[in-house]
Amino acid sequence: MSDNRYIGVFDSGIGGLTVVKSIVECMPGENIIYFGDTAHVPYGTRSKRQITEYVLADVRFLRTFDIKAVVIACNTADSVAKEKVREVNPDLPVFGVVDPASRLAAVSTKNGRIGVIATNATVKTGAYERAIAKYNEDATVFMEACPLLVPLVENGRFRPGDPVIEIVLKEYLEPLVEKNIDTLVLGCTHYPLLQEAITHLYPSLNVISSSDAAAAKMLGTLIQNGTCNENTEAAQSERKYFVSDDAEGVDNLARVFMGDELGGTFRQVDVE
Amino acid sequence: MSDNRYIGVFDSGIGGLTVVKSIVECMPGENIIYFGDTAHVPYGTRSKRQITEYVLADVRFLRTFDIKAVVIACNTADSVAKEKVREVNPDLPVFGVVDPASRLAAVSTKNGRIGVIATNATVKTGAYERAIAKYNEDATVFMEACPLLVPLVENGRFRPGDPVIEIVLKEYLEPLVEKNIDTLVLGCTHYPLLQEAITHLYPSLNVISSSDAAAAKMLGTLIQNGTCNENTEAAQSERKYFVSDDAEGVDNLARVFMGDELGGTFRQVDVE
Numbered sequence: 001m002s003d004n005r006y007i008g009v010f011d012s013g014i015g016g017l018t019v020v021k022s023i024v025e026c027m028p029g030e031n032i033i034y035f036g037d038t039a040h041v042p043y044g045t046r047s048k049r050q051i052t053e054y055v056l057a058d059v060r061f062l063r064t065f066d067i068k069a070v071v072i073a074c075n076t077a078d079s080v081a082k083e084k085v086r087e088v089n090p091d092l093p094v095f096g097v098v099d100p101a102s103r104l105a106a107v108s109t110k111n112g113r114i115g116v117i118a119t120n121a122t123v124k125t126g127a128y129e130r131a132i133a134k135y136n137e138d139a140t141v142f143m144e145a146c147p148l149l150v151p152l153v154e155n156g157r158f159r160p161g162d163p164v165i166e167i168v169l170k171e172y173l174e175p176l177v178e179k180n181i182d183t184l185v186l187g188c189t190h191y192p193l194l195q196e197a198i199t200h201l202y203p204s205l206n207v208i209s210s211s212d213a214a215a216a217k218m219l220g221t222l223i224q225n226g227t228c229n230e231n232t233e234a235a236q237s238e239r240k241y242f243v244s245d246d247a248e249g250v251d252n253l254a255r256v257f258m259g260d261e262l263g264g265t266f267r268q269v270d271v272e
Numbered sequence: 273m274s275d276n277r278y279i280g281v282f283d284s285g286i287g288g289l290t291v292v293k294s295i296v297e298c299m300p301g302e303n304i305i306y307f308g309d310t311a312h313v314p315y316g317t318r319s320k321r322q323i324t325e326y327v328l329a330d331v332r333f334l335r336t337f338d339i340k341a342v343v344i345a346c347n348t349a350d351s352v353a354k355e356k357v358r359e360v361n362p363d364l365p366v367f368g369v370v371d372p373a374s375r376l377a378a379v380s381t382k383n384g385r386i387g388v389i390a391t392n393a394t395v396k397t398g399a400y401e402r403a404i405a406k407y408n409e410d411a412t413v414f415m416e417a418c419p420l421l422v423p424l425v426e427n428g429r430f431r432p433g434d435p436v437i438e439i440v441l442k443e444y445l446e447p448l449v450e451k452n453i454d455t456l457v458l459g460c461t462h463y464p465l466l467q468e469a470i471t472h473l474y475p476s477l478n479v480i481s482s483s484d485a486a487a488a489k490m491l492g493t494l495i496q497n498g499t500c501n502e503n504t505e506a507a508q509s510e511r512k513y514f515v516s517d518d519a520e521g522v523d524n525l526a527r528v529f530m531g532d533e534l535g536g537t538f539r540q541v542d543v544e
Binding site: 029038045046047077097120148152154155157163164168169217245246249 | 289310311318319356392419420422423424426427429435439478517518521
């Protein structure tokens with residue numbers, strides 16, 4: 001039996017598209033609704049109460065479509081509001097990005113030393129330390145806030161060999177490498193675009209993308225629940241993209257994240 | 273007669289502090305209220321209607337103090353909403369940043385070729401082309417959007433010799449230099465911090481800071497109207513700083529802009 005309902009994915013902006021990309025890679029036939037709450041980006045600087053309100057509104061919007069699961073594709077929103085989303089939507093499978101990446105890092109580290117790079121806001125929540133400890137209480141976690149990586153990625157500066165991204169990455173990563181980490185979690189949905197540049201600089205690191213980990217976790221659950229879409233052709237899947245602020249220029253930025261796999265265009269929608 | 277009332281200065285964030293710094297440099301004894309609407313930063317991606325609403329609320333907040341003038345220390349807000357602010361506040365001298373810098377560039381260029389660097393949002397408004405044409409209809413204006421400069425400045429990467437800022441500045445400025453400009457307007461309140469790095473790379477350019485130009489324009493008007501503060505000691509002046517979102521961390525960022533001249537700390541305030 002095929003479950004053709006949509007998978008809902010949302011983020012404060014368009015970084016969450018890396019989760020869509022990961023979902024498309026492992027489940028190309030699934031129908032997807034994406035919502036970027038660009039009227040309120042970035043969530044990281046808002047209060048917890050305010051973030052929770054925005055996140056619940058995001059999910060309400062996604063539920064105006066017939067969705068079978070939702071991914072909170074934003075590390076800040078996930079850390080702050082996932083439990084509330086589950087409480088308000090007890091019938092809906094809710095996935096985050098922090099927990100799947102933390103589990104993968106916790107079980108795959110050889111020396112128990114894990115680095116996590118993230119935005120200031122995510123670092124402050126302490127969510128990765130808590131989640132990793134849940135799966136491996138002996139692991140030592142080193143957090144590094146990397147405020148320049150999001151603007152650099154959004155301006156297309158993420159490719160191996162770009163001198164700017166290489167200088168900035170080295171400054172952020174060198175302190176972690178000096179701590180002898182063997183595993184690095186990309187704790188922001190923008191960062192999977194940097195995976196190649198990071199591996200180029202530090203080829204021996206075990207690099208874990210929170211977007212890939214979230215998609216893999218969802219695939220496992222859909223299989224377990226028998227709610228996969230039997231279609232496996234991307235060409236026959238449906239993708240709908242929305243933002244809450246002006247959609248002008250968003251398609252171009254979105255293509256930085258997904259290239260030709262985008263398969264749709266963004267529309268503006270008012271969400272309350 | 274001394275006019276001890278405050279000068280009000282506001283911006284969507286804290287970039288407008290470069291205007292405060294310029295005011296302090298030429299009028300150290302003036303009392304100043306600064307408001308950064310950080311709950312709604314950045315204005316650049318919002319609609320004109322939304323920006324105008326925010327700007328009018330910003331001015332209403334500043335007017336809860338006894339102010340003798342207001343500076344719209346944000347290029348986007350100035351371009352979009354200055355006329356409306358004047359209409360709603362006919363009794364208040366209202367200064368922007370675009371007009372004073374444009375006038376200065378228009379009258380000081382030798383070859384009539386002027387470059388302007390700004391954010392995407394300010395470039396789109398076309399405000400600099402219009403303002404420069406008003407003062408010098410023969411001038412040719414070349415605009416360059418520089419989306420990476422604000423995050424680089426806010427992360428402290430603005431000093432001459434920093435390889436990251438030098439690479440990025442060269443990429444943005446080379447096309448303008450190739451157009452044979454002799455004058456460069458820093459059309460964003462964050463950019464005065466880059467003046468030294470730019471002069472280091474292009475020593476022959478006539479570099480005009482919109483923040484300095486706005487402060488000079490205001491000084492002229494205060495003198496003309498006889499509304500200067502007779503006090504000329506910074507130590508005896510009063511500075512009040514407010515933001516509309518969480519004030520945590522703002523003082524540190526503010527010190528990037530003003531160093532020890534800040535002379536105050538930020539408080540959070542709700543503005544409707």
